[in-house]
Amino acid sequence: DAKTTQPNSMESNEEEPVHLPCNHSTISGTDYIHWYRQLPSQGPEYVIHGLTSNVNNRMASLAIAEDRKSSTLILHRATLRDAAVYYCIPYNNNDMRFGAGTRLTVKP
């Protein structure tokens, strides 16, 4: 399983963009990079995933480094509702392993 390194915590101001980094230098060639988030007292929810190319959806964008050893989740305009723990998880046909994630605080 690929090991990941994420900052323990980050802060952002409301309405500003947020870039959440993740290092996964031991990722295998077939692992997709998934991002989930967990709001307080809730189960995790899917945010986005990608393999090699950058990906966009209604929630966020995912920028993947050319060597795939790191990725960045981009929230274009943070809202108070985006305050959560964000998990970066490389996996494919194995079991999803959650690390400690990054706790994002959004200030009004």
Place this chain on the structure above:
Amino acid sequence: NAGVTQTPKFQVLKTGQSMTLQCAQDMNHEYMSWYRQDPGMGLRLIHYSVGAGITDQGEVPNGYNVSRSTTEDFPLRLLSAAPSQTSVYFCASSYGRGPYEQYFGPGTRLTVT
């Protein structure tokens, strides 16, 4: 669709008691799994199932049993509860085992005294 549902929401057990945590999904997903989350930590995989009649162990299976008699249901059984099993338990389902979006239930908060 209700998605993934879990019951109960809260439970208190005494050491040595047994109980079953219920999980159901109405999305016709083949893959279902159970996780536990201890305070301040990420989720850890307990057991998973790739379809009815097929289950396998995850990262922390000791003290837990599962079965999968239908596609919809995936109960988790604690045979003899221990204080170390105090945790929040999440059930999840997805189309298959692989790079598919996983849908998580709201969780069951279990305390063992």
